[in-house]
Amino acid sequence: MFMQMIDGTIVTTALPSITADLAASRQAQLLVVSGYALAFACTLLTAARIGELFGRRTMFLASVVAFTVASVWCGMSGSASELVVARVVQGAAAGGMAAQTIAIVTASFPRSRHQQVFAIYGAMAGFAGMVGPILGGALVMADLFGLGWHSIFLINLPLGLITFGLALRYLHLGRPPRREGLDLVGAALSTVTLFALLYALTDIQQNGWRTALLAVLAGAVGCAVVFLVQQRREVRRGRVPLVRLDLFADRRFAVGSVLVTVFFGLFTAFVFAVSITLQEVLGFSPWRTGLLMTPFAVGACVGALVSPIAVRRWGVRALTLGVTAYGVLVAIGAGYLHLTDGVVSVPLVVGPVFLAGLSVGLFFVPLQPIMLSGLEQRQMDAASGLLPTIEQIGNALGLALLSALFFRAHTLAGSVTMFAAIAVVALGMGALTLALREPAQR
Structure with a gap:
């Protein structure tokens, strides 16, 4: 999971070096980033079903091998077009790994441990999201062995070998009970x-x-x-269909799916709005922007780790508290920008930024185990590909809507409006969490 997430973001900081070295056109630059994401999202449903048919362990190991080989191919690409093709293959292999994750986690641990396991999973996701751009810039600047940008892909070779070795030794889930045909x-x-x-x-x-x-x-x-x-x-x-529509008959899964879609759209829009505001409106450098958002990532990791305690104590209300607090903090941030005319005191905002990240971790990490808590194991197998697909759709929707509504609004007033809109949606999500049933086990 760390590898697949980090490769979605590590390219962004290395893209100028890739462009200069391979003389990549504007279209090729976009495809290096979006080709990975498209292949990843389009593979999930089919890869989940293949894993259900032939065994999660087999599919996971095969996907790790394919991802590692594709990463080496990316690192050895000699032209922009070759890199685009290699990135598409890499994205498809990442989808093959990701589609098995939920099924592996839920099959490997009893339900009483799911909150804790997903908390660790969420903390690692937050860490990977934070490290990706930073690691990409560091590897390019370090120019290890004269590899330059190639190292951001070749680093997956040792990581892939370690992952394969650990999975081969420790990942034992048994054979699938029966094999129906693939739809x-x-x-x-x-x-x-x-x-x-x-x-x-x-x-x-x-x-x-x-x-x-x-x-x-x-x-x-x-x-x-x-x-x-x-x-x-x-x-x-x-x-047996590719997607089990009966999953949505479970109220937790149906309401949770709406919350997941909206949250991923909201969160990616928030990250985009922060980047636009700090760098293009307020004139922050990329380094200063990353420094300011580090407390947010740290807060998200802390929120992820403490979320099982909050859910055991308050149940679904812990999610309501998390997303509502996030909405209130974003609204305060919008008001702060408006009142100060964009003059930001970094020491003053570190605390609220950390609390916003904490609120996000407190909301999202327990959402997945709660929405899965009413499903049988076979239904969880089907949800393993469906849930990350929903996340990817929400991600794309959030960026598209924000870009369509504020495409030329790179002004302070436009930024205040963007954050105000994000706050309103977050508060609406807080109300929607009340429709969730309490988890089957607290």
């Missing part, structure tokens, strides 16, 4: 739907609204409708 039609329809949707949203984020994108989005919606009809038909025929 090839559903896999094709889901891939086309996700690709069209995420491609359009990514393009909106980068270039704003265009008429042609409406046709792509309409095609994605049409494919989604056909996919849902086809999945219901598979169930009526007694076959």
